[in-house]
Amino acid sequence: MGSFHKDKTAVPSERQVTLELYNRRIALEGFWKEEIASMYIFSDYRGKIPAWLQGTLLRNGPGMHTVGETSYNHWFDGLALLHSFTIRDGEVYYRSKYLRSDTYTANIEANRIVVSEFGTMAYPDPCKNIFSKAFSYLSHTIPDFTDNCLINIMRCGEDFYATTETNYIRKINPQTLETLEKVDYRKYVAVNLATSHPHYDAAGNVLNIGTSIVDKGKTKYVIFKIPATVPGGRKEGRSPLKDAEVFCSIAARSLLSPSYYHSFGVTENYVVFLEQPFKLDILKMATAYIRGVSWASCLAFHGEDKTHIHIIDRRTRKPVLAKYHTDPMVVFHHVNAYEEDGCLLFDVIAYEDGSLYQLFYLANLNEDFKENSRLTSMPTLKRFVLPLHVDKNAEVGSNLINLSFTTARALKEKDGQVYCQPELLYEGLELPRINYAHNGKPYRYVFAAGVQWSPIPTKIIKYDILTKSSLKWGEEHCWPAEPLFVPTPGAKDEDDGIILSAIVSTDPQKSPFLLVLDARTFTELARASVDVEMHLDIHGLFIPDAGWDLGKQAPSREAPARAAAGRAAPQT
Numbered sequence: 001m002g003s004f005h006k007d008k009t010a011v012p013s014e015r016q017v018t019l020e021l022y023n024r025r026i027a028l029e030g031f032w033k034e035e036i037a038s039m040y041i042f043s044d045y046r047g048k049i050p051a052w053l054q055g056t057l058l059r060n061g062p063g064m065h066t067v068g069e070t071s072y073n074h075w076f077d078g079l080a081l082l083h084s085f086t087i088r089d090g091e092v093y094y095r096s097k098y099l100r101s102d103t104y105t106a107n108i109e110a111n112r113i114v115v116s117e118f119g120t121m122a123y124p125d126p127c128k129n130i131f132s133k134a135f136s137y138l139s140h141t142i143p144d145f146t147d148n149c150l151i152n153i154m155r156c157g158e159d160f161y162a163t164t165e166t167n168y169i170r171k172i173n174p175q176t177l178e179t180l181e182k183v184d185y186r187k188y189v190a191v192n193l194a195t196s197h198p199h200y201d202a203a204g205n206v207l208n209i210g211t212s213i214v215d216k217g218k219t220k221y222v223i224f225k226i227p228a229t230v231p232g233g234r235k236e237g238r239s240p241l242k243d244a245e246v247f248c249s250i251a252a253r254s255l256l257s258p259s260y261y262h263s264f265g266v267t268e269n270y271v272v273f274l275e276q277p278f279k280l281d282i283l284k285m286a287t288a289y290i291r292g293v294s295w296a297s298c299l300a301f302h303g304e305d306k307t308h309i310h311i312i313d314r315r316t317r318k319p320v321l322a323k324y325h326t327d328p329m330v331v332f333h334h335v336n337a338y339e340e341d342g343c344l345l346f347d348v349i350a351y352e353d354g355s356l357y358q359l360f361y362l363a364n365l366n367e368d369f370k371e372n373s374r375l376t377s378m379p380t381l382k383r384f385v386l387p388l389h390v391d392k393n394a395e396v397g398s399n400l401i402n403l404s405f406t407t408a409r410a411l412k413e414k415d416g417q418v419y420c421q422p423e424l425l426y427e428g429l430e431l432p433r434i435n436y437a438h439n440g441k442p443y444r445y446v447f448a449a450g451v452q453w454s455p456i457p458t459k460i461i462k463y464d465i466l467t468k469s470s471l472k473w474g475e476e477h478c479w480p481a482e483p484l485f486v487p488t489p490g491a492k493d494e495d496d497g498i499i500l501s502a503i504v505s506t507d508p509q510k511s512p513f514l515l516v517l518d519a520r521t522f523t524e525l526a527r528a529s530v531d532v533e534m535h536l537d538i539h540g541l542f543i544p545d546a547g548w549d550l551g552k553q554a555p556s557r558e559a560p561a562r563a564a565a566g567r568a569a570p571q572t
């Protein structure tokens with residue numbers, strides 16, 4: 001790996017510039033070992049942040065990829081770095097802090113990577129002799145996964161958690177970004193893996209899905225619910241997970257190769273779950289430690305298999321009788337789903353294979369980035385439409401969809417199964433977000449990051465499903481994070497609000513900034529620049545001030561003054 005130029009005046013070669021800046025701005029290499037954390041930054045402003053926009057944008061993503069002499073292999077392995085942008089009275093305060101997971105602590109104490117992540121298998125103790133080595137291997141047959149929760153932030157009532165895809169989540173303090181309790185999902189629901197993309201109903205109850213691997217001889221996908229509140233109020237310190245309940249479980253088609261999934265969809269009455277041919281090989285996972293290979297190597301795309309579409313009725317908590325399937329594909333992000341005229345529509349970002357995760361190996365990102373990180377399958381917004389009632393008398397081969405606004409089809413097959421052919425809506429977008437008030441309901445707009453040849457976003461896109469037109473924001477050297485929609489208070493129109501996105505720049509002269517766009521027109525309303533090394537993040541959420549106890553949550557009024565005195569004022 002190339003050396004890193006901390007001195008901005010050094011003049012590296014052009015090729016180095018691309019790579020070095022990549023490292024500097026995004027910290028994919030993770031040289032940034034020391035704590036960035038706990039700081040308020042006084043910002044430079046352009047434009048005006050709407051007065052009503054008061055709250056905190058909380059983000060999560062990988063931050064540290066090197067510990068001592070050891071480095072992770074994959075971008076998704078990086079130790080979680082939490083970010084917050086608190087917007088108050090037109091000013092923005094930035095803060096970041098590493099999640100103090102058990103993984104973080106163990107690594108820092110050992111001064112090397114000792115906990116395995118998605119793309120890196122690690123060994124806790126340098127085993128002294130063959131016997132202890134064998135013992136150590138055996139005790140890892142059933143792996144204890146990492147609590148390096150780097151993907152998203154989940155809200156459970158008043159509590160916030162950093163999340164990943166293992167059985168662990170970490171409670172965090174959204175104001176100070178301090179790490180609190182470690183929660184093991186397995187204590188409450190039998191899941192070894194769970195998504196970092198839960199859904200929320202209007203009352204804030206959480207719905208999520210996880211995989212229970214070979215438990216009592218069965219492998220299942222388990223949909224579970226975590227109530228936001230409980231009758232009589234939640235007792236201080238009592239985990240909301242204590243009140244979690246299994247909503248429904250779906251038997252995996254294969255005991256030893258359940259599908260991998262990253263999100264799911266919901267409508268008012270149904271849950272949409274894709275059992276896709278991108279599968280985990282459990283036997284490979286059980287022997288990964290002894291073979292010295294990563295979890296990622298136990299994940300494979302099976303192009304010869306179908307994608308099975310499971311629809312669960314939320315009223316009966318049971319899968320509907322009809323069996324739906326489509327061509328092999330890989331979906332990480334569901335966009336939205338809703339019901340209309342007896343049909344269930346769902347929109348996803350689909351790939352033709354599982355190559356996306358390959359592109360995030362740091363070796364691919366650091367050397368010959370342009371060559372090695374080229375997307376071979378474009379992320380495409382696809383709309384699927386399923387008939388909720390399959391007419392027994394319909395002819396085999398007939399299209400069961402009769403909606404004027406979509407070309408998506410559902411063909412009846414010989415055995416009564418339904419083969420779904422999606423409508424291709426838009427090519428080259430990822431990290432989709434919507435106005436969440438429309439989640440599960442008819443909607444029109446998708447806000448997403450625009451990607452071209454590489455999986456790194458270069459644009460922010462607003463796609464209008466009705467008119468099939470799009471608006472874009474982009475600027476030279478700028479890499480936008482997932483765009484988040486925040487509605488204007490009292491908004492009636494779906495796009496009445498703003499888009500927030502943290503932008504990192506590959507130009508060393510240009511500081512990262514928080515961008516505020518008018519969600520309707522996509523014109524820039526404001527930007528607040530922060531002179532700090534900021535990392536590209538993955539997902540997050542916005543916490544409006546109204547939902548907070550303002551007295552307790554407001555950042556110190558001294559903060560701007562303190563920060564103004566220097567570039568960054570570390571918190572004491």
Ligand SMILES: CC1=C(/C=C/C(C)=C/C=C/C(C)=C/C=O)C(C)(C)CCC1
Pocket residue numbers: 076077116117118145146151164165166193262295296332538
């Ligand atoms: C550690 C670990 C896993 C981690 C997966 C991760 C960390 C995925 C990140 C995905 C992202 C960031 C997708 C963005 O679209 C698995 C495979 C669940 C299986 C077992 C252990």
Ligand SMILES: [Fe+2]
Pocket residue numbers: 197262332333539
């Ligand atoms: Fe995601």
